[in-house]
Amino acid sequence: MRDARGKVCLDLGCGTGDFLLQWVLQNPDARGIGVDMSAEALRQARETAERWSVTDRLEFHEAAVGPGPLAVPEAALDTVELVTSMYMLHEFGRNGREAIVDVVRALKAQLPGRHLLALEVEACDPEEFAAQTPPPAHFGRLDYRLIHQLSGQGLPRSQADWHGIFRDAGCSIVDPAS
Ligand SMILES: C[S@@+](CC[C@H](N)C(=O)[O-])C[C@H]1O[C@@H](n2cnc3c(N)ncnc32)[C@H](O)[C@@H]1O
Known part of the structure; x- marks a missing residue:
């Protein structure tokens, strides 16, 4: 993330937008695009963006992340330079490990070449x-x-299990220490 200052970050399952707010407040040239399926969470996210006067750099879309294409306008997705997903991907595990693999594979197909930073417990x-x-x-x-x-x-899954999921979806793992 340190190398990505000033970039456009797509946050999947952004909830009330807390991460993206910090992202743009700490990086004056950065922009954020938040996606969540909860209209109420996005209402709060937009309200917070207004309160902090960053509506010109933050936008939010109501859409469900899943094994199909993300229903966010192409014009917005084309600007995305890195992708984050915090405490969301495990939710697909309700339908088994392969369901998570399918979602990550779909994201990779729609957002090729971008790094994904995924946080999970x-x-x-x-x-x-x-x-x-x-x-x-x-x-x-x-x-x-x-x-x-x-x-x-x-x-919850181990880090090795998560790495296996990402590899099975066709991703390579960037060692955070490198
Ligand atoms: C545990 S919360 C994490 C919120 C935020 N990323 C954070 O770290 O505070 C998970 C979020 O993912 C959203 N979510 C879950 N499944 C989703 C899906 N299939 N598509 C879009 N959003 C989803 C929920 O509405 C919720 O806001």
Whole structure:
């Protein structure tokens, strides 16, 4: 992201637009395009963009990310230079691992050549996690694990599993340390 300052970022599952707001506030030449299927989240995102006077650099589209083409105007997608997806891709795991692969493959087909930065909560063994010394600063990973299992989204995946999903979808992995 440091190398991408000043670029146009497409945030998939942008929710209330918090990340994109930070993106444009910290990078005066940057622009953001947010996509979410929740009209209410986007209403709040637009309201926040207005409050911070960045409506000229942020736009939001209501659309469902899925295994088909993203229903966002081509004119907007053509300007996209990098793609982010934070805590959204796991949601397709309700329908199994291959469903996530299909979604990533479709995104790659529609947005070729772009880097995708995907954040997800990583799997953990609850007992080992809770027994750490010193204790973890917070127990968010356990909350997440419980809530996602109860809501049918399955258990969080390991980083290796996510890398396998991206590779199966035809992507290559950029080592964050490189
Ligand atoms: C856990 S929230 C994360 C929101 C935001 N990225 C963040 O990090 O705060 C997941 C978001 O993805 C959106 N979402 C889930 N499935 C989606 C889909 N198929 N297409 C578009 N948005 C989706 C939800 O409406 C929600 O806003």
